[in-house]
Amino acid sequence: MRQEELENFKKVLLQKRQAILDNNLEHCKSMENIRGLSFDEADHVAMHMKNTLDSSIFTNHNTELEYIDSALTKIEQDTYGVCEMCDEPIAKERLKAKPHAKYCIVCREIVEKNSKD
Incomplete structure (x- = not known):
């Protein structure tokens, strides 16, 4: 970046x-x-x-x-801007929407799914 x-x-x-x-x-x-x-x-x-x-x-x-x-x-x-789960870059669009994002969108969905279970 x-x-x-x-x-x-x-x-x-x-x-x-x-x-x-x-x-x-x-x-x-x-x-x-x-x-x-x-x-x-x-x-x-x-x-x-x-x-x-x-x-x-x-x-x-x-x-x-x-x-x-x-x-x-x-x-x-x-x-x-690096995902805490997969160490891949977090999309700039995601960071613009949520600048304190800890996870990329894929890993965020995994975290949310696991927290519901």
């Missing part, structure tokens, strides 16, 4: 990383603002549902951050 392409992927990854961190920070600020307010029972139920959803999103964000950090490390180590 050319250096210019790597720099573009690095830029996209850093932007995605910052967007997730900003979103998580806003969520934390929102939660801090809610603390100390008094709620009725319906509000508590609604907040519980929102917290459950937010927790799931936060977990997904953390996983995505790990993948992004891993991809950034791979760029620095000159191993970016």
